[in-house]
Amino acid sequence: MNWQNLRTRNFTIQEVIHSPVDLFPERLAPVAIAAMHYMQACRDYLGVPLVITSGYRSPAYNEEIGGSENSYHVWRFTEDGHLIFAVDCYSSKLEIQLLYEDLKKLVVGEVYWHKGRGFVHVSPYGKDESWIQS
Numbered sequence: 001m002n003w004q005n006l007r008t009r010n011f012t013i014q015e016v017i018h019s020p021v022d023l024f025p026e027r028l029a030p031v032a033i034a035a036m037h038y039m040q041a042c043r044d045y046l047g048v049p050l051v052i053t054s055g056y057r058s059p060a061y062n063e064e065i066g067g068s069e070n071s072y073h074v075w076r077f078t079e080d081g082h083l084i085f086a087v088d089c090y091s092s093k094l095e096i097q098l099l100y101e102d103l104k105k106l107v108v109g110e111v112y113w114h115k116g117r118g119f120v121h122v123s124p125y126g127k128d129e130s131w132i133q134s
Helices: 015-016 026-046 059-064 096-106
Strands: 050-054 085-090 112-113 118-122 129-133
Touching: 015 026, 026 059, 026 085, 026 096, 085 096, 118 129
Parallel strands: 112 129
Antiparallel strands: 050 085, 085 118, 112 118
């Protein structure tokens, strides 16, 4: 089976990558699959639909938009094989503040609420920290 056609009950690889699959580096397919299953688990736990607004960023695109030099949106593997990924999302069925608070309880890693942009950033890698940005 082609990894590009994989899906969970509610997400496709395309949705989680959030960019054209043909531009996505195939060596990162395991990261995309893990991100897709991670977001499905979050959706299942919360019991509400999640809409992904940002997933994978190429290093060039991340630089172009002024993303952090070490952004977890630039998906990769650590030297010891851990998967690094970040996904930004919102729910049409749950207020963004409640989504943030629920994800904070669920995710060990980064959970950021970008108030002005209306999404929550989730990364199961990194410091166990949460913050709100206006």
